[in-house]
Amino acid sequence: xxxxxxxxxxxxxxxxxxxxxxxxxxxxxxxxxxxxxxxxxxxxxxxxxxxxxxxxxxxxxxxxxxxxxxxxxxxxxxxxxxxxxxxxxxxxxxxxxxxxxxxxxxxxxxxxxxxxxxxxxxxxxxxxxxxxxxxxxxxxxxxxxxx
Numbered sequence: 001x002x003x004x005x006x007x008x009x010x011x012x013x014x015x016x017x018x019x020x021x022x023x024x025x026x027x028x029x030x031x032x033x034x035x036x037x038x039x040x041x042x043x044x045x046x047x048x049x050x051x052x053x054x055x056x057x058x059x060x061x062x063x064x065x066x067x068x069x070x071x072x073x074x075x076x077x078x079x080x081x082x083x084x085x086x087x088x089x090x091x092x093x094x095x096x097x098x099x100x101x102x103x104x105x106x107x108x109x110x111x112x113x114x115x116x117x118x119x120x121x122x123x124x125x126x127x128x129x130x131x132x133x134x135x136x137x138x139x140x141x142x143x144x145x146x147x
Contacts, residue, residue, distance in 0.1 A: 002138045017130050024124040028117075034062060035083060036090050036121070037128045038070050043094045046132040051142035085112040086121055093125045 007014040024033060034057040041049035054067050069076035073087045085108045092105040109118060 002140050020127040027120045028124045036124050039090045040094045040128040044132040048135045048140040082112045085109040090125050
């Protein structure tokens with residue numbers, strides 16, 4: 001049982017975050033957005049979002065091999081250079097350390113995407129990180145397994 005239901009106790013804030021989500025859905029390539037959401041959720045340890053985004057991606061036709069490989073994307077041969085650049089950026093922004101996003105992560109992303117695409121990727125990464133932090137804080141749990 002979650003500690004509280006954010007959309008009920010802070011509906012205006014929830015609608016604002018959901019607005020970010022809708023923007024990202026409309027402005028980030030769908031397969032790439034699914035990979036970003038899954039990777040950030042794995043990095044953050046958000047079981048609710050990891051479950052949700054992996055199920056959604058499977059329903060949309062993503063292969064289980066690619067989804068499982070998101071956890072070890074550095075070594076997996078299943079991702080394009082653009083996807084790798086986005087996954088590296090996702091890792092760097094999600095784990096944002098004292099020195100920010102390193103040039104060795106930023107530069108490949110800046111080469112792979114236009115400035116507008118890069119801005120939209122950053123919004124997508126920020127948005128899933130908001131969802132992850134809220135979900136973890138209130139202890140959302142994935143639905144029970146169906147037998």
